[in-house]
Amino acid sequence: MSTPAAAPRKVRPEFRNIHVTQIVQYRMPPAAMVSIMHRISGAALFLALPFLLWMFDLSLISEGTFERMALAASGWFVKIVLLFLAWAFLHHLVAGIRYLILDLHVGLELPTARKSALAVYAISLPLTLLAALKLFGAF
């Protein structure tokens, strides 16, 4: 009886969890984009917490500090940071509501989940645009 052991062993593909450095190489479906953006926006909001609390504090102490906060927020750089944070908040909120609904086992089918992932963008991006118009004084 011949043994098959002599034949070279086929190299079997090995699948591991996605590493953070590989994220950009993956062509991700909308739900995966929503997911990673949920994490990125959450981390950004966490990092911005001292800045946001500081602004919240200034806005409430007195009329004078309120003006100081408004002045600090009127520079273009701070406005861009605030716009980014507005996007992070809106994306995190809308995507988070989607997750709460998914947790109720509603909309788990692939086509529905894909649609709801796209809906997250359809809601959060126009709201971000609204925040941009407000920030840069269109209304």
Place this chain on the structure above:
Amino acid sequence: MPLAAPSAGIGTKRLVVGAHFGVGSFLLQRLTALILVVFFAVLGVRLLVAGPLDYVAWASIFVPIWMKVLTLVAMFALLYHAWIGVKDIWMDYVKPVWMRLTLQTLTALWLLACAVWSVQILWRV
């Protein structure tokens, strides 16, 4: 979580960090998220009702005691929500235990400091 001595038969390679608290964290992440949705809905409505915002209109939103309490509860919910989320990020990407524990400790201390700070912010109005 008690650290077992090697003689206890559990082994010396017992993990001191990890996702043992999975279910509790999972549920609290959702509960705190719900609290935040309610808070931002209330804040949104109050902002729309208040109209153009000057200092008085903005500050008077936070004057009623129920709004202070709701805001503080939302703030604690946010900080706990952030704790679970940031801890998950450290657990996913930071493998050396000493580094992970350091980052988690700093995160927890920072969030606790923010909790104290937010009490002061709200009760000064």
